[in-house]
Amino acid sequence: MNHTFSVKLPSGEIWTPTFVSTLDGQKCIGCGRCFRVCSRGVLQLAGVSEDGALIPLDDDDEDEYQKKVMTIAHAELCIGCTACARICPKKCYRHAAAQV
């Protein structure tokens, strides 16, 4: 049987971390606020080409992309703090509790 992963904090409060699951690239404006608050290296900015393909921004060639969006590059590094969701002005994020 699956249970939701929760921890007891020093205060005695029970906390259920919720981990990043999806990021809505249609709503994202590429502002980078979530990237700046994530301490875990989960997120990465990418370019979006005319046909909707994601392009790495290594060489920062602005001719190749129409706009920038944030992507979840390393979901496995997320610690479930939800700082990204709280700072996002466009409500792009969905988080989910882990099952144990």
Ligand code: SF4
């Ligand atoms: S929940 Fe926290 S660790 Fe996970 S992606 Fe968002 S800011 Fe980073």
Ligand code: SF4
């Ligand atoms: S804070 Fe929201 S709108 Fe800004 S880059 Fe992150 S996901 Fe996109």
